[in-house]
Amino acid sequence: INQELRRRQAGFGRGKRMLIENDSAQVISGIRRNVTIGSPIGVLIKNKDFKINKLADLISPRPGHADLPGLLKYGFSDARSVLERASARSTVATVAIGALCKIFLGEFKIKIYSRVISIGAETTKNGMREKIEQAIKNKDTVGGIFEIIALGVPPGLGSYVHPDKRLDGCLAQAIMSIPGVKAVEVGLGFGYAQKFGSLVHDQIFHSKREGFYRKTNNAGGIEGGISNGEDILVRACMKPIATLMKPLGSVNIRNHKETPASVQRSDICVVESAGVVAESCMAFELSRVLLEKFGNDNLSDIKAGYSAYLKRIKY
Structure with a gap:
């Protein structure tokens, strides 16, 4: 867990809070002698920076942040209470639980990785660093x-039967829930709109050694809401952080006069660390659908059901 928490804090462009927080997880329930015991798993991660009661009211909401819609929705007199909960600091919990899910998926040889595709319009390592x-x-x-990639996912996870069971929909919702993510695509994604069907659908092949397989993976490993045995590939767009050191225009919520938006301690770029959070989102969803299909009482029973299923489909 702590290794994953350190990965979340890494990346060029992170803010000063990363120098303050030294995230360390304390498991308080659900695990005995490093083995889960079936009861809810509780993980405690303490904030070193928690002086919310001493901080000034935030009365000039930031464009692009939850400040204004949040205080209007809940009737707050300022946006301080909004930003504390809407902050990406909450993703610490996502990563902690995602670490446990990765351990579970590893029992089935499923691995999840992420990488940065671009920063701004730059796609090279030097170009991305210069942009930051x-x-x-x-x-x-x-x-x-x-981009997030899951390797070793078998066919058959997810379902076309109900909209909320579709694996691509579940992954999209989970990753879109990360603060700052504004778009998600699976496989070729928006590229599908630019080509004929004959050029994009992944043709099906079969051999005695490999069984059913594809030579391309435009579908990103999911067809009809179900994993098809290829690598699951998802990309997401992280918007620029809403807090600017040269603030955009805003309005004082108390006197309604135009004023610069509030300036808070913030990051410059979080694309790399957002990828780590998205790994955890994917790990959680894949764990959930795998347990849904193969049971969840005992790891040996789950593995037995999993092996029998792979034997049946000759995967």
């Missing part, structure tokens, strides 16, 4: 695209 440095110099922020 430019944002730092200009007191700006920058977003980008990251």
